[in-house]
Amino acid sequence: MNQITIALPTGRLKEEALSLLTRMPHGSLLQFTSRQLVIEAKDSPWRILLVHPKDSATYVEFGAADLGIVGKDILLERENEIYELADLKIGRCVMVLASLKGVSKENLLERGHIRIATKYPNFTRHYLQESGMSADIIFLYGSVELAPNIGLADAIVDLVSTGKTLRENRLEVIEEIVPISGRLVANRISLKTKAEAIQRFVEGMKGVLQQ
Amino acid sequence: MELVLGMKDIYPKEARLRRHMTESLSRLFEQWGYEPVEPPTMEYAHVLEKIIGEEIKERLYQFVNREGKVVCLRPEFTTSVARMLSRGNPTLFPLRVYYAGRIFRYPSSPFHTESELTQIGVENIGSPSVQGDGEVIALAISSLKRVGVEEFRVDIGHVGIFRHLLTSLPLQEEAKQTVKRLVKQRDFVALQNFWEATNLTHHPVTHIFLRFPFLRGKREVLEEAETLFPHPEWHRTLHYLSELWTKLSDFGYEEYLTINLGLIRDFDYYSGVIWEGFSPHLGYPLLAGGRYDELFQILGKDLPACGFALFLERLVQVLKQPQGNIPEKIHLFYPSKGRREAFQLAEKLREQGYTVVIEEKEQSDFTFSTSKKTIRFFSVETEKIEELLKELRT
Numbered sequence: 001m002n003q004i005t006i007a008l009p010t011g012r013l014k015e016e017a018l019s020l021l022t023r024m025p026h027g028s029l030l031q032f033t034s035r036q037l038v039i040e041a042k043d044s045p046w047r048i049l050l051v052h053p054k055d056s057a058t059y060v061e062f063g064a065a066d067l068g069i070v071g072k073d074i075l076l077e078r079e080n081e082i083y084e085l086a087d088l089k090i091g092r093c094v095m096v097l098a099s100l101k102g103v104s105k106e107n108l109l110e111r112g113h114i115r116i117a118t119k120y121p122n123f124t125r126h127y128l129q130e131s132g133m134s135a136d137i138i139f140l141y142g143s144v145e146l147a148p149n150i151g152l153a154d155a156i157v158d159l160v161s162t163g164k165t166l167r168e169n170r171l172e173v174i175e176e177i178v179p180i181s182g183r184l185v186a187n188r189i190s191l192k193t194k195a196e197a198i199q200r201f202v203e204g205m206k207g208v209l210q211q
Numbered sequence: 212m213e214l215v216l217g218m219k220d221i222y223p224k225e226a227r228l229r230r231h232m233t234e235s236l237s238r239l240f241e242q243w244g245y246e247p248v249e250p251p252t253m254e255y256a257h258v259l260e261k262i263i264g265e266e267i268k269e270r271l272y273q274f275v276n277r278e279g280k281v282v283c284l285r286p287e288f289t290t291s292v293a294r295m296l297s298r299g300n301p302t303l304f305p306l307r308v309y310y311a312g313r314i315f316r317y318p319s320s321p322f323h324t325e326s327e328l329t330q331i332g333v334e335n336i337g338s339p340s341v342q343g344d345g346e347v348i349a350l351a352i353s354s355l356k357r358v359g360v361e362e363f364r365v366d367i368g369h370v371g372i373f374r375h376l377l378t379s380l381p382l383q384e385e386a387k388q389t390v391k392r393l394v395k396q397r398d399f400v401a402l403q404n405f406w407e408a409t410n411l412t413h414h415p416v417t418h419i420f421l422r423f424p425f426l427r428g429k430r431e432v433l434e435e436a437e438t439l440f441p442h443p444e445w446h447r448t449l450h451y452l453s454e455l456w457t458k459l460s461d462f463g464y465e466e467y468l469t470i471n472l473g474l475i476r477d478f479d480y481y482s483g484v485i486w487e488g489f490s491p492h493l494g495y496p497l498l499a500g501g502r503y504d505e506l507f508q509i510l511g512k513d514l515p516a517c518g519f520a521l522f523l524e525r526l527v528q529v530l531k532q533p534q535g536n537i538p539e540k541i542h543l544f545y546p547s548k549g550r551r552e553a554f555q556l557a558e559k560l561r562e563q564g565y566t567v568v569i570e571e572k573e574q575s576d577f578t579f580s581t582s583k584k585t586i587r588f589f590s591v592e593t594e595k596i597e598e599l600l601k602e603l604r605t
Contacts, residue, residue, distance in 0.1 A: 058322075063494020079320040083397040083424055087404075122321055183400055191424055192366055192471065193491040199425050 004190070004197050006046055007065035009053035013182050016090035017069045021048075023211070024204045045197060057082060057185060066190035067201060072180045073159055077120045083186040085202055089209065090182040093161035095123070097175040100148050103155070105174050109133065114154040117147035124157045127177055145169040217318065217326025227537065228530070229329070229523055232358050233311050236331050236521065239357045240309040243350055245333050248308045250291035256281040261509055262290050264479040266395075270317040272326075284315035289480075289503065289518055292334050297510040304337030304514070311523075325524075332500070332520030336507075341451065343517050344484045344502060345458040351498055351519050352464050355488055360497065360529055365467055365488045366427070367455070368474025370481050370501070371448035376416050379442060382409065390420075395475060399424065416440065423473030430456050432470045455484060480506040486519065490529045497525050538566040541603070544578040547571055552591045560600075579603055 008017055021027050030041050030048065039048040049065055057080040060068035068082075071091060075084065097116075099108065108114055117138045118124045124137050138153050145165055147153035159180060160166055160173065184205060191198055214220065221229065237247070256273050263286065273283035285291050288310050296306060311331040318324055333350060335343045348365065355363045373394065377387055386409065393402045399421060406417045419426075419439055426432065433449050433456070452470060459468055476485045476499060483502030490497060500519020507514040541560070545553035550571065557567040572578075579586045579599060586599055 061494065078322055081319065081397075084400045085424065087400045186424070187494050188397070189489045189491070189494050189496065192364065192427065192469070192489060195425065195427055 002194065002197050003045055003047055004066045004194055004201060005049060005064070006201075007049045007051050007056035007059040007068035007070075009056045009069060009071070010050055011053040013053060013069060013071060013091045014050075017088070017182060020088060020090065020205065020208055021046075023208045024201075026204075046201075054078075060185050060187050063187050063189060066187050066194055066198065068185045069182055070185055072178075072183055073120065073123070075183060075185070076123045076126075076178070079122070080185075081188065083188060083191055084183050085186055086184040086205060086209070088182040088184055088205070092179070092181045093159045094173075094179050095120070095157065095177045096160050096173045097127075097155055097157055097177060098148075098160070098166055098171045098173050099155040101170050101172045103172070103174070108155055108174070111154060115152070116155050116157055117144050117153035118157040119144060120157060127157065145171055217324050219325070219327065225527060228527055232523065232526055232530075233329075233331060235357055236354055237309065237311060239354060240333055240350070243307070243346075243353075245307040245309040248292060248295065248310050249312070250285065250288060250295055250310065252284055252313075253282045254285055254291055254294070256283045258294060259283060259286070259290055262293075262480055262506060263287075264477065266319070266477060267316065270319065272315045272317065286316045287314050287478075288312070288330055288332060288520060289334060289478075290506070292518075293336075293503075293506050293510055293516070296334075296336055297507055297512045297514075305343070306336040307333065308336070309333040329523035330520040331523055332498075332518055334516060334518035336514055336516040338517075339515055340483065340502065341454050341458060343515060344455055345462070347500065347517050347519060348455075348459060348468075348484075348486055349462050349464060351486065351488055351500060352467050354521055355497065358526055358530065360490055360526070362492070363467065363488055363490045363497065364469060365486055366469050366471035366474055367452065367484060367486045368471045368476075369448050369452055369484050370476070371444065371451075371483065372472045373475070375442055375445045375448065376419060376440070379416055379440075380411070380414070382411075394420070394423065395477065397424075397475065423475075426472035427469055429465075429469065432472065436472055452484070476501055478503075480509075482506075484517070488521075493525055493529050495522075495525055497522060497529065539581055540566045540568055542568045542570060542578075542580040544570050544572045544574065544580065546574050546576070549577060549591070553577065556591045556596065565600075 026045055030039055030044060037050045049059065051059055053071060054074055056068040057070045057074055057078055059065040060082050061080040069088065073095060114135045115138055116124060116135045117140050119140060121137050121139045128135055140147065144156045144158045147156055148171060149169060155174065166172065186198055256271065260268065267286050271283040271286055273281055276282045292308060292310065309332065312329065314328050314330050315326060317326055333347065335347050338346065348367065352365055377390060380387060389405065393405060402420060406412045411417045433453050436449055437446060459465065474485055474487060480503045481501040482505040485501035487496045488498040498519055498521040502517040504515045507516055543553060543557055553569060557569050560567050576587050576589050577591065581603060584603055586603060588595065588599055
């Protein structure tokens with residue numbers, strides 16, 4: 001029972017997360033081929049599950065994986081009941097409120113009731129409550145930057161890393177809400193039943209992070 | 212024909228397993244001298260509000276009743292049992308009681324739906340600290356053994372560990388509440404960031420906080436912890452845990468136990484030892500409990516008390532194979548003219564302990580039918596029937 005199962009997100013965090021893993025002790029044992037979703041190796045203390053980035057915290061919450069790598073944006077949106085153990089400092093970006101160039105927060109508030117497009121409706125709801133803004137939330141699956149341009153929404157709440165997509169769509173950051181990066185999370189029970197293996201993993205990972 | 216969001220229908224196979232577990236746990240609690248109580252399903256919201264934590268308050272099913280008062284469905288039992296026993300003049304202490312029933316909470320996030328859960332638990336009111344804690348933790352272990360959970364473990368912690376650390380931090384009350392919230396959310400990244408923001412990274416106490424998820428082990432953890440933090444209250448807490456450990460290992464339960472100084476429970480009313488039982492096959496705890504002397508103080512009584520609750524839905528998940536004897540059914544088919552004899556026969560057989568289903572059929576004879584065998588017969592004479600039953604069993 002000392003093997004630990006780790007949920008690894010595909011998508012924007014995958015490459016950096018893999019690079020961290022392979023630099024860890026035992027990391028070189030694993031062979032990552034393109035199509036496999038479960039990666040195991042003889043003698044490896046890990047079993048890796050490749051999952052959708054939005055799902056890795058869910059795997060961990062229900063105990064299908066002991067550990068997981070997940071973006072803070074997903075944790076804020078899903079509010080999973082898990083342990084957040086380490087900041088992996090990968091996939092860094094910022095969750096922002098943005099709107100068309102030249103629109104300020106005051107402008108938005110003057111409009112009275114506004115619409116905000118986002119892929120993070122739950123997080124946005126909390127953000128609006130805390131900042132005292134009143135707005136309708138429009139949930140979109142992607143291309144959120146389009147919404148203000150065609151009048152679907154007054155502003156967006158989304159992740160920004162370089163700001164290039166925003167600029168190309170004539171948008172501007174109004175407020176930086178919270179910095180985002182990849183996190184190492186653990187299941188509440190695994191942390192007890194596989195305490196030593198998890199502690200070894202966390203220390204190994206912290207070692208790699210300090211390199 | 213829609214089902215209310217968050218509610219669940221339970222069909223015979225699972226219902227039988229749930230009943231079986233509820234009955235065998237109730238029997239166990241009775242054998243330890245605990246007596247049943249049945250608090251009501253609803254409480255006035257203002258009664259609960261004094262006691263329960265913020266997180267649960269937001270998850271209450273509440274509404275206005277005909278009196279115009281806000282009532283809520285019970286979100287757990289301990290508060291109701293305490294309210295029950297703190298008013299009036301309940302008999303002798305220590306009082307040992309148990310309960311079983313549904314509780315109602317809106318899910319903790321919009322991505323979950325489950326809102327009705329079943330708790331089976333005990334409260335021991337009036338037993339002084341180590342005495343009561345030892346008994347109730349032993350009973351928690353006994354419960355998991357009795358229902359047949361394999362490879363379970365119980366972690367024991369103490370809310371004092373966290374509280375003493377928190378008081379010794381050079382922070383304003385508001386900042387301390389932030390620390391408390393972050394620890395409750397188990398967000399150790401945000402906690403680390405908070406120490407950096409408040410220039411406390413090198414404070415000796417903040418290191419202990421960050422080690423919280425890993426401060427676990429057998430008795431030696433207590434010795435190790437003594438060197439971590441020179442604080443008399445902290446040492447008293449460790450000493451208390453050590454005394455409790457001795458008691459439980461004298462009971463022969465050491466193999467199931469782990470000291471977990473970083474154990475976190477969600478209810479604010481816990482004031483002493485806390486514990487959590489779990490299995491490696493499920494990502495959620497199977498049972499949880501603790502000492503809650505402060506709860507009675509809020510209710511105006513000075514009574515030591517502790518208890519725990521098992522989560523029935525989670526037990527069902529770890530015990531997938533059905534347990535208990537499913538009684539063999541005998542179907543008795545009879546013609547309408549034999550109705551009187553058939554009914555009397557069925558009643559007689561039920562008195563003898565058989566399960567008998569009666570069905571009227573358009574036929575001239577009688578039929579006994581089980582899953583294995585079908586026998587036809589023409590009259591219901593006593594001797595004849597006994598022979599038939601014998602034949603049915605072979």
